[in-house]
Structure formats: structure tokens, C-alpha cells
Amino acid sequence: MRRIVAILLLTILAVGISLSLTKIPFGSSETKIGRHYIDKGVEETGAVNIVTSVVVNYRGFDTLGEVTVLFIAAIGLGVVLSTSRKKATREITPASLVLSTGCRVLFPLILVFGSYIFIHGHLTPGGGFQGGAIIASGFLLIYLGCRERRISRVASNLAESLGGLVFVIIGLLGLAFGGYFLLNFLPKGTANTLFSAGIVPIIYVAIGFKVGSELTGIIDNLIEES
Amino acid sequence: MIFVFFLIILMLTAAIAASVFRDLISAVIAAALVSLIASILFYFLQAPDVAMAEAAIGAALTAAIFIIAIRRTKRYEE
Amino acid sequence: MSFLDNYIYYIGAFGLILIGIYIILVKHNLIKVIIGLGILDTGVNLFLISIGYITKGTAPIFSRPGIDSEHMVDPVPQALVLTAIVIGVAVLALALSLAIRLYQHYDTLNLRKIRGQRW
Numbered sequence: 001m002r003r004i005v006a007i008l009l010l011t012i013l014a015v016g017i018s019l020s021l022t023k024i025p026f027g028s029s030e031t032k033i034g035r036h037y038i039d040k041g042v043e044e045t046g047a048v049n050i051v052t053s054v055v056v057n058y059r060g061f062d063t064l065g066e067v068t069v070l071f072i073a074a075i076g077l078g079v080v081l082s083t084s085r086k087k088a089t090r091e092i093t094p095a096s097l098v099l100s101t102g103c104r105v106l107f108p109l110i111l112v113f114g115s116y117i118f119i120h121g122h123l124t125p126g127g128g129f130q131g132g133a134i135i136a137s138g139f140l141l142i143y144l145g146c147r148e149r150r151i152s153r154v155a156s157n158l159a160e161s162l163g164g165l166v167f168v169i170i171g172l173l174g175l176a177f178g179g180y181f182l183l184n185f186l187p188k189g190t191a192n193t194l195f196s197a198g199i200v201p202i203i204y205v206a207i208g209f210k211v212g213s214e215l216t217g218i219i220d221n222l223i224e225e226s
Numbered sequence: 227m228i229f230v231f232f233l234i235i236l237m238l239t240a241a242i243a244a245s246v247f248r249d250l251i252s253a254v255i256a257a258a259l260v261s262l263i264a265s266i267l268f269y270f271l272q273a274p275d276v277a278m279a280e281a282a283i284g285a286a287l288t289a290a291i292f293i294i295a296i297r298r299t300k301r302y303e304e
Numbered sequence: 305m306s307f308l309d310n311y312i313y314y315i316g317a318f319g320l321i322l323i324g325i326y327i328i329l330v331k332h333n334l335i336k337v338i339i340g341l342g343i344l345d346t347g348v349n350l351f352l353i354s355i356g357y358i359t360k361g362t363a364p365i366f367s368r369p370g371i372d373s374e375h376m377v378d379p380v381p382q383a384l385v386l387t388a389i390v391i392g393v394a395v396l397a398l399a400l401s402l403a404i405r406l407y408q409h410y411d412t413l414n415l416r417k418i419r420g421q422r423w
Contacts, residue, residue: 006329010322017318026310027359034356034378042366050364050376051275054383066387073394077401117278125274125365129390133282140290192369211390215287218397222294222404227309234316241323241343250335257339260320264346271313271353272363272377279389280349288342288393295400296335299407303333304414 046188046197047122055127056200060182063203064167067210071164074214081221092147103145110138118208122197128204132211139216143223151220156213163210170199170206230270237263248303250296258289313354320347332415334403338396345392349385356381 037054047053055063094100118131139151174183182199189196237260244256261284268277324347327340356378364379403413410418 003330006326009329010326013325014318014322021311021314021318024314024355026314026354027357029356029358029378031378031380034380037379038364038373038376048366049275050366050379051382051386054379055386059383062387066391069391070394073398076398080398080401080405124367125278125363127275127386129386130275130278130282133279133287137282137286140287191366215393219291219294222291222298222397222401231308231312234312237316238319238323241320244339244343245323245327245331245336250333253336253339257342260343261346264350267313267316267350268353271357272361273353273382273385274363274365276349276353276382276385276389279386280346283389283393284342284346288396291393291397291400292335292339295404298404299335299413303336304412 042191045184045200046191047200048192048197049122049125049127051125052122052127052200052204053197056203057182057184057198060171060203063207064171064182067164067167067207070211070214071160074218077218078221081224095145095147099145103141107138107142110141111135114138114208114212118204119201120194121204122200123192123194128207129211131208133215135208135212136215136219139212140219143219151216153220156217156220159209159213160217163206163208163213166206167203167210170203174199230267233263233266237267250301250303251293254289254292254296257292258285261285261288313357314351317347317351317354320344320350323347334406334413334415334418335400337415338399338403341399342392342396345388345396349388349392352381352385352388 037058038050041050041053042048045053045057047057095103114131114134116131117126117134118128121127121131142149142151171182174185175181177183177185184198184200186198186202188198191197194201240256240259240263244253244260247253247256261280265277265281265285268280320343324340324342324344327343328337331337331340358375358377361375361377364376364382366373406418407413412418
């Protein structure tokens, strides 16, 4: 009964969607704001990657809201899972020799790769979110391979709080120096070099630290073996 | 062009398989395959930042937290 | 064939959205509903990126000083989707934590037994 009603509803939805697909032409963009960001992006912000300059500079306030949503979700997960009564204590069987040696060799390489991606966010494709996710994958490898180690909670909370604090302080400094929150007040430099584009690399480093330690905290709360 | 067509057919088949499987871990792996093929399609649509984000977050971390959550609950759908 | 050439990305994205809505409506295991939520999220992101595509365009990065900027794809949908992917994983993590708590309280994850529905 439920299946028939669901398929009927989806058929109506599919017919309505396919009738309106002809109004959206594929391969030509109707909005004009993209052209303005591409034409004036490099001289106004100094970042060579236009998507980075849109995320951090032109729409920086939306990125602050998104970092807040991630923070609230991590806190909510920690609160919901910490009041569970039965904590299953099982003895930790150590991983095999190949797995533990491989994890110990690969973990510094993954950290360096993730740091490279979020430091060069304004020059090559990449940025804070991608680099943070790669660093969290490195810590997940530690949980799977070297099972007797634990990530220290104090260092993870410290990295997360420092990342968020640096973001808000740079925004307030922009308010103090210029006119509005998140003004780009550092010198822009020459394009295509590492120290260019004002506040964009500093904000992306802060976001990289914050997202990486937040996703690690989420995995740590979910595993919770003893 | 025929390659993109084949990839989209594979992606829709994997999504239907994620709905049909009764073993929840197989369903999670099918959903991770959907994310991986979406990441390749993002690269064909000339969006390298989004492709990197979808591959790192959608294909790896989502599957990992699903498997950790399934380990703490039941494995087979009733 | 030119119809398929133009609209194949739209068909793929809307197919994923419809399959995701079907899983949420019909299935009665909570973790499978959350998997459907994730598939729906991926479909919406694919649709947003395929709107901003310009035929024979290149990625919006000025990697060399004298690059041609006439045919670059739209950068605004890419910035929005970057945010949406991270928020999607945060929502999935919170939903899974609530599912774990429900299992510890009711000892089953079957939505018919938890909600008491009949159809």
C-alpha cells in the first residue's frame, strides 16, 4: 500500500520535473555575477583560485556560518553519545604487523599532504575543507592500525578552539581597520606567489585546523571502545 | 561522451542496489560508490575543488562513520 | 543523440534525487533511511554543479599569467556546493548518533515497531 502511494507521488514529481527541464538550457549560464567575479577577481583579492576568493573573500560570512553549523553538529553528537549508560568494554586485539607498520609509515605523509593542500588553497585547487578532511582520514588510519594509541582530547579541543578564534579575530580586525567585518586589510602582493592575497591563506589555515580536529573528534566520539 | 553515459548508468544502478540490499554494510559500500562516481563527474564538469571535497568527505569519511555506527547497532535489516 | 548529449547530467542528478526520496518514503530500517538521505544530498549537489557548466569551458583558475578567461565556468555554484558537502556530512553524523541512542533505548531499529504504524 505504502509502496504504491510512494511510486504514484514520485511519478507525479518526475512528470513535473521533466516538463520544466526544457526551461533550463545546459551549457549556458544565465547569471551575470559569475562574469564579474572572474573578470575582477584577481585584482580585487589577489587570489588566483577564483573559487577560493568567492568562498573566503566575497562570501566570507557564509563560510563563518557554515563553520558554526559544523561546530554545533559536533557538540550535539558529543552530548547525545556521552550519556549512554552501557559502555561496552572489549579487549583490544592488536592489528597485524603489516597493518601497524604501514599505518606508522603512512601517517606523517598523510599529514604533510593535507597541510600542503590547505596552505596552497589560493594557488591550486584545494583549500581548508579538503585539507581538513584529509587530515581526519589520517587520524582514522591511526584508529584502525595502531589501536593502542589514543588521540589526546586536550590537544584536539585546543586546535579546534584556536581555529575558530583566529577566524573571528581576523574578521573583527577588519572591522577595526576598515569599514566592515572580514575586510581584506593585509597587502595583496603579486599574484601566483605563496604570500599573496591578504587574509585568504591565514583564514584557510585556521579553517583547515578547525575542520580537521572537528572531524577527528566526531570519529573519536563514535568509536569509544572503553 | 559514451564514457560519461556509462558512468551515469553505473551510478544509478549503484543507487538502486543501495536500496535493495539487506546487508547494511553492502548498502553503505554502494552509497560510497555513488559518491565516488559523482566525484569523477564533478571533474568532467570542470570543478576540481568540489571533486576533491566530495572524494575526501563523501566517499571516505561518510562510509567510515556509517560502518562505525552499524557496528554499534544491528547489521542485518529485518 | 543530441538530446542525450545535452541533458544526460540532468537525468542522472534527478534520478538520484528520486531514488533518495523513494528510500526515505518506503524503507523501514532507520539506517537505510539515513543512507537515502545521503544519496539525496549527493544528487542535489550534482544538479547544482551541472547548472553552472558552460560548453567547452575550463576551470576558473588563473594558473598561467596569460590564460584565456572568456570561457570559464561559473564559480558561484562551486562555492555553494563546497559548503553544502561539509554540512551534509555533519547532518549525517548527528543523525547516526540519534540512531545509536534509539537502538540503546528500544533494542530495535525497525520504524514500524518504534512508531507503531500500520501501513
